[in-house]
Amino acid sequence: xxxxxxxxxxxRAFSEGQTAVITGGASGIGLAAAKRFxxxxxxxxxxxxxxxxxxxxxxxxxxxxxxxxxxxxxxxVSDIAQVQQLKAEALxxxxxxxxxxxxxxxxxxxxRAWQDxxxxxxxxxxxxxxxxxxxxxxVPDLVARNQPALVINTGxxxxxxxxxxxxxxxxxxxxxxxxxxxxxxxxRNVPGCQVTAHLLVPGSTYTGLSSAKEKPPGSWTPEQVIxxxxxxxxxxxxxxxxxxxxxxxxxxxxxxxxxxLIMNRPALSRWHPDFKDAFQKFLKG
Ligand SMILES: NC(=O)c1ccc[n+]([C@@H]2O[C@H](COP(=O)([O-])OP(=O)(O)OC[C@H]3O[C@@H](n4cnc5c(N)ncnc54)[C@H](O)[C@@H]3O)[C@@H](O)[C@H]2O)c1
Numbered sequence: 001x002x003x004x005x006x007x008x009x010x011x012r013a014f015s016e017g018q019t020a021v022i023t024g025g026a027s028g029i030g031l032a033a034a035k036r037f038x039x040x041x042x043x044x045x046x047x048x049x050x051x052x053x054x055x056x057x058x059x060x061x062x063x064x065x066x067x068x069x070x071x072x073x074x075x076x077v078s079d080i081a082q083v084q085q086l087k088a089e090a091l092x093x094x095x096x097x098x099x100x101x102x103x104x105x106x107x108x109x110x111x112r113a114w115q116d117x118x119x120x121x122x123x124x125x126x127x128x129x130x131x132x133x134x135x136x137x138x139v140p141d142l143v144a145r146n147q148p149a150l151v152i153n154t155g156x157x158x159x160x161x162x163x164x165x166x167x168x169x170x171x172x173x174x175x176x177x178x179x180x181x182x183x184x185x186x187x188r189n190v191p192g193c194q195v196t197a198h199l200l201v202p203g204s205t206y207t208g209l210s211s212a213k214e215k216p217p218g219s220w221t222p223e224q225v226i227x228x229x230x231x232x233x234x235x236x237x238x239x240x241x242x243x244x245x246x247x248x249x250x251x252x253x254x255x256x257x258x259x260x261l262i263m264n265r266p267a268l269s270r271w272h273p274d275f276k277d278a279f280q281k282f283l284k285g
Contacts, residue, residue: 008040009230012148016041019094021086023047023077023134024104026057028207029154029200032222033101036230038065045090045097047083048104050074077104077130083137096145102134103154103200107209109166120168127172128179135183142195143187150233151197153180157239157250160201161257164271184236196236200229203242203250218244252283 008014020037024030025046038044038061046061048054051074058072071093075082090097105127110119131153142149158166159173177199184197202225206215215221220242232238241247253270256279260269269275 008036008042009233011150011233013098013150014040014042014230015098017043018098019043019045019090019096020099020101021045021047021090021097021138022099022101022103023075023086023130024154025101026051026054026072028209029202029205029222029225030101030103031057031060032226033103033229034061035064036223036226037099038070041065041069042099043069043071043094045071045073045086045093047073047075047077047086049076077102077133078125080133080137083130083133087137087141091141096147097138097142098147098149099152100134100138100142100150101152101154101200102131103152104130105154105172105209107166107169110168113167123168124172124175127169128175131176131179135179139183139187139195143190143193146192147194149195151180151183151195152200152229152238153183153197155180155199155201157201157203157253161253161270162268164268181236198233198235199237200225201237201239203240203245205240205242218242248285249283252285256282 020042022030022034025034026048034044034046044061044065046057054072054074058070061070071089073086073089075086077083106123110116110123135151139151153176155176156173158170159177162170180197180199187193187195187197204219205222205225206219207222225240228240229238239250241250256270260267265275266272270279
């Protein structure tokens with residue numbers, strides 16, 4: 001039986017009866033979003049790699065929103081033909097789409113920046129090409145439909161401050177940031193356009209990407225990330241804190257990273273022994 005819908009956000013794209021497509025929707029942040037949207041009375045289409053987890057997620061969502069309001073599509077977002085098929089099936093099922101969340105991603109690091117080419121390709125294909133595919137396939141329709149709509153791309157702080165250890169992931173997420181900024185700019189320059197783009201930047205979140213067996217105290221749950229996203233949907237940069245990292249710490253880290261260039265410091269000076277003390281002092285303000 002369908003749950004009584006409660007409004008999840010004042011944004012009209014989230015109105016009851018609208019449709020959200022969420023990639024990486026079988027786990028973690030994507031699944032938390034799908035659950036929240038389904039509880040708010042939206043139709044929900046989750047896309048993820050094929051397997052039992054996807055079907056399990058579909059069943060869980062159907063228990064919230066009702067069978068007829070939920071679709072689960074086996075989709076590899078790195079293949080644009082599969083993303084086109086995803087759109088075709090979402091439109092066939094529900095007629096239109098008002099929220100697209102390009103969120104699918106993988107995390108396990110490649111080796112050094114100059115090693116493990118195959119792994120590099122896999123990370124870039126899922127985490128960057130997958131988002132490019134989502135934008136290419138869905139945004140033209142959203143613009144043409146000219147109704148309130150949202151494109152939410154999941155980035156990462158790693159795409160902004162680039163901590164050492166997973167170069168491929170950082171490169172992919174820096175690309176997602178650059179792409180989403182361009183999409184937002186171009187959309188606001190389409191006369192009368194009611195579609196906006198947003199960069200969701202989760203902090204440390206306990207999901208399928210985490211290696212820990214239980215939630216570390218410093219991490220947020222995926223539900224906290226989605227609560228924060230919905231509360232800040234008017235922002236372009238939806239920069240989430242977590243239980244360890246405050247907004248102020250993020251601002252200082254981002255400022256320090258930008259200052260590397262302006263002050264002509266070595267790359268990633270935050271992790272350079274000569275700058276360790278200066279960074280700590282800067283962080284404390
Ligand atoms: N967990 C964190 O701390 C954190 C922090 C910042 C950003 N993120 C980002 O959040 C997003 C969601 O990740 P999560 O933490 O919920 O992890 P998760 O592993 O729980 O969920 C990611 C989902 O994406 C799916 N996926 C991976 N590659 C895919 C592909 N090619 N096609 C379709 N689906 C694919 C996975 O199967 C999985 O279900 C990712 O983009 C991730 O980079 C996570």
